[in-house]
Amino acid sequence: MSEQYFILAPAGSVLALLFAFYQAKKVLGFSEGNETMRRISGAVRKGAGAYLKRQYTGVSIFFALMFAALGLMSFAGFLTPFVPFAFISGGFFSGLSGFIGMKIATAANARTAQASSESLNKGLRVAFSSGSVMGFTVVGLGLLDLSIWFFLLKYVFYAGLAGNEAAQISKISAAMLTFGMGASSMALFARVGGGIFTKAADVGADLVGKVEAGIPEDDPRNPAVIADNVGDNVGDVAGMGADLYESYVGSIVATIALAVSAGYGFGGAAVPMVMAAVGTVASIIGTFFVRCGEKTDQKSLLMALRKGTYISSILIIAAAFPVIWFFLDCENYPQRIGVYAAVLSGLLAGVLIGFFTEYYTSDTYKPTRELSASSLTGPATIIIGGISLGMLSTLIPVIIVALSVLLSYFASGGGASFSQGLYGVGISAVGMLSTLGITLATDAYGPVADNAGGIAEMSHLPHEVRERTDALDSLGNTTAATGKGFAIGSAALTALALIVAYLDEIKIHKPDFKLDLSIVNPPVLIGLFVGTMLPFLFSSMTMRAVGRAAQSIVEEVRRQFRDIKGLMEGEAEADYAACVDICTKGAQKEMIAPALTGIISPIVVGLALGVNGVAGMLAGATATGFVLAVMMANSGGAWDNAKKHIEAGNFGGKGSDAHKAAVVGDTVGDPFKDTSGPSINILIKLLSMVSIVFAGLVLEFSFL
């Protein structure tokens, strides 16, 4: 294979970034509407900016400390010297993705509200364009970081190995794997911190504003209302962006690492990178097909978005075949077709998981409608119903992932060569994520529409505008649910590929080390138990964090209602910044313990149980994390929509006892679906990444 084709990756990156820039310009060209709208949007922007500034300051300290620690360890010879720098670069780009996504989202909210006052299609286009900025920034920066490191390592640091392809690529992939840890750490902080912020504000605003004071949602008299809108941006935009940045980069790097042991050489390494580049083009083309008429029903709107993702998928299906055929360095033709089948299975798995997420969480289907009906017998039954719905909903995604892994593995030659089979599994994750640009655009669109609805409400725009923003917002709930399913599915596949990359890493450190990964080997088994427990522990920590932060907000809102004269009468303005500040502080403080759990666990388990124990822990955490994340996301989504179903006039409608019960369900579901559930995705990848980086240390000092 001619090496010049690697240039396709940076080319794809530049294309994606240019497209993101073009979309950003387009969004900024729209009007921000009237004075009130500008003021509200400005407040949200300011709050989000303040939050990110504080978050990045805090995280910088963490990164500086880690850089020093990793530096010391490289100095002592446990890590290659690139690790500290790779760590920083991964964290930086992951954080930058979130930052840019949030900047544009907070700029687009009032513009979406204003555009909706002209036509539904225009509103959709603005919100979706803003989502695209995020989607293509993530893809572009991911490919950029990958490319920079790849070229630096290949042509500068390891140029001396140019004659020995296998050795060179093995070194390159080992070094590149470590920057995933930086991305994961950043993603975890963003997701956990953002998740805590958004739900503390949401729960706090609801508990005092809606329940105690009896004022409607998004009412400007509620001091937590701006914090609530800020929360949508920092949690669902910045957090989600950092999360998927990490999956995207992680799956590509892991597959490159697997290409080495599969014996595919640089051709095998090129496939994921080129496919990502091709996927970027496919995604860009897809975005041009997203448009709608004036029908505000969910089906037409969903179809408008779906058209774009479907077209992108079809394009990548067509393009992946020649890419694999051309680059895959093997004589065995059926095997190339098999690797192609792996790509298809990954794409299909992503679509199917998304569909079943929708099935279990949308009120157009039976499960959520039944859940809605269970609110008639009170809060206890809707809680039990939601939990059991979430648990039941794990069956099909597990089967989908199982079939996808099996198919990818055996089609890619796993029967004859273990490593080639696993390369297929890695490729299927890359396939699933290849259209990330547009998938993430449809997902990041949600919070913008949500904010737009809030702004329309707060600035008293005409009825039909609210109707349109409501329709856009509802659609956002559905895309958020499918987006979550997609994020979980890709995280599981990426984590699986990373586990294997971890084992490769051990071989590099100690080629003669004898692994005993048998599931009945006690360290493996015990690692499995510990890994199984970690997602539960982690979820508990994040839920408790939300509870504590929400409590502070409740007290602040109560204080303002009490102390600010004329607030309830609409004569004085609430101190929005105080609530934003409390959420910010709370989120910063509370994100530390869960994040440290993710980083410390693999090291402690490694020192106590050895590398076999770590492998067991990773497998246990990945399997349980996947199942628990699906459960929490779907329970939460179903409760949310069950409540909306009642608000639409069913089972007594707003204000009925059934509605009150459904509100309880929705409140329980909030941390499930927006804090704990999505954070688990990152946890399982971070655990693998940390294990990989500290493999040398563990090999040296572990007890077993």
Added chain:
Amino acid sequence: MSEQYFILAPAGSVLALLFAFYQAKKVLGFSEGNETMRRISGAVRKGAGAYLKRQYTGVSIFFALMFAALGLMSFAGFLTPFVPFAFISGGFFSGLSGFIGMKIATAANARTAQASSESLNKGLRVAFSSGSVMGFTVVGLGLLDLSIWFFLLKYVFYAGLAGNEAAQISKISAAMLTFGMGASSMALFARVGGGIFTKAADVGADLVGKVEAGIPEDDPRNPAVIADNVGDNVGDVAGMGADLYESYVGSIVATIALAVSAGYGFGGAAVPMVMAAVGTVASIIGTFFVRCGEKTDQKSLLMALRKGTYISSILIIAAAFPVIWFFLDCENYPQRIGVYAAVLSGLLAGVLIGFFTEYYTSDTYKPTRELSASSLTGPATIIIGGISLGMLSTLIPVIIVALSVLLSYFASGGGASFSQGLYGVGISAVGMLSTLGITLATDAYGPVADNAGGIAEMSHLPHEVRERTDALDSLGNTTAATGKGFAIGSAALTALALIVAYLDEIKIHKPDFKLDLSIVNPPVLIGLFVGTMLPFLFSSMTMRAVGRAAQSIVEEVRRQFRDIKGLMEGEAEADYAACVDICTKGAQKEMIAPALTGIISPIVVGLALGVNGVAGMLAGATATGFVLAVMMANSGGAWDNAKKHIEAGNFGGKGSDAHKAAVVGDTVGDPFKDTSGPSINILIKLLSMVSIVFAGLVLEFSFL
């Protein structure tokens, strides 16, 4: 080793059964109190009898079908000819244990109420004696079944192999393993059916009686009140008995099987059996120390029960050493001490898990008190709080099990011989369960005290009697919680031993079969995912079943309040039998699907993924099942006691908004702690048992 020592096992069995008989006579010698008490107790007895009759009829059909299926398979050569008979005998004895336990519990309830009117100590003695009947029946019948098969196989069926010890014991243990499947199936039906019955009645009685009609708990006007009392017996007595019967027998048989590959011969097989026999004696001695004064505070009462279990534990600690020293057929003296250490670690793990269960669920400690306080901000916060408390509470039990397994494994020589290490793990499970006689007695005591309280209420006994029965009942909640922790811990250890026994079984079927149990082997990994999902699916099914059955009860109770004239005024009697009948029918219908899930999953996974996949599934289901069961039991227990804490006058007391929120938590917790959670224990053992029995079939027909 002289073989005559095996006679100690049947001797222990006879002793246990005689002691159970003696205790039963003692209980029946007490007065049943006045006419009303006798009438109520009679109604409960009749309801429980009707339920068991129907359950055993239904289960008989299942057993007959399975007998035929297993018979056909033995005929075709996939199973040894003993399997169908062993299956039936395991099911029969497991069912008989539950039956006898329930007979005595329903005979003891009014007697406990009556005895409490004389003195607290007398009430405690009657209830505890009734619990002892159950405890020692389980132990006695378990040892009896084991002994019968052991002697039949050794001296009749495999007498021809007498010269070849290794071959003979290998055949014997393989045949004996299969009767665990009968016991597991029976236990699952009993636990799931009983759990559905009890919670449907409880929830139904509460929702209409307490919430809608506003009458107090245990009010005789509530048509579901007898069903509620029946439920305590069929769920917590018969179900728990069958569950622990299965753990007890399973751990002993698995350890015998492990003795073979460890090379310990009949001496190694004798250790678990003799230790069980010695444990029976220790338990009997312990029961004589259970007595209390007239102080109704929880601490004194708990101490009264604890004294008995502690003394039994000390006795077994003293006796286990000579047993191991004498029987263990190895020259290596330190290793015998190591196996002894394994016993100690098992005992200690049981005590510690019990203690931490109490810590997380009793309102004398911080977690439940904090949970109680979270009811002040409404039902949503107490639900989130309870779930995160349950999740957090999984950390320590996982570490306890991990350390116990590690210690047992390495102390017993796992560093040098894998099989000897695993034998140590099996022995630690046997150690944990050796004092089952008295542990189960303290546990089975609870429902009797609960029923006694109900009868005291319904028959309007004097205030101080209610105070005493309330104290006994409260104590029962604590012992139930620790009993659940114990049941879960022993189930996990037993299941681990069974996984290894499964692998031995495969070697017997196909000695040259090459297992690849590496955690990254795709079939293993996928099996792991499926296994991880199964406890979630299973819990969902059982929770939904409770919901449906409770719905029927709600409708029936509403109907009776509407149709029976004078019921609310206390002039007409409610149709109690109708509610019992509905619960019975509901439980029978609803227990089928979850039970079939447990039986079919290993076969389907085996056929699709092969034996490696089954091993992955078992490991995943055991780890996740353990964590999820702990979480559900502790969340449920904490909600229950948080409610009781408020009812004791804290945070506004009965009738306050905080109390209403706490009731929601308690209602959600009911199926958690009494249906889904405890059923998971049996699920994980049943999965292993079914895998073992069908290993030959899977080896023959699987795709992979």
